[in-house]
Amino acid sequence: MLYIWDVGGQKTIRSYWRNYFEQTDGLVWVVDSSDLRRLDDCRYELHNLLKEERLSRASLLIFANKQDIQGALSPDEIANAMDNSRRAYTGEGLLEGFD
Structure with a gap:
């Protein structure tokens, strides 16, 4: 069974993220x-989330969104x-970003 939560990133709701761990x-x-700002x-x-005990065994996928915009990193x-020194690249496009 797969559960997916899109919890958003607005500062006002970040304190609720822990309800989904x-x-x-x-x-x-x-x-x-x-x-860039x-x-x-x-x-x-991200680094604060990764300190959470309930996420200690979770895999991390970072999507670099909006690559089509001029000047995007x-x-x-x-x-x-993101200071992601432990990275592995597999699956170019990863099924095109889950479609």
Whole structure:
């Protein structure tokens, strides 16, 4: 059985994220590749989430969204900005971003 939650990233709802961590096997983190101003905030929030005990065994997939916008950071630049030193690239496009 697969449960998917799209919990959004607005600051006002971030405190509710923890309600969705129980039995989480995977986390898909979507980064707006064209919003350079919010990358530091994005990295901070991701790193705080990854400290959660209930997410300790979860796989992480970072989607570099909005690649079609001029000036967007590349997926490698996003990975570097997220300080994701333990990365593995598999499945180019990963079924085109789950369609």
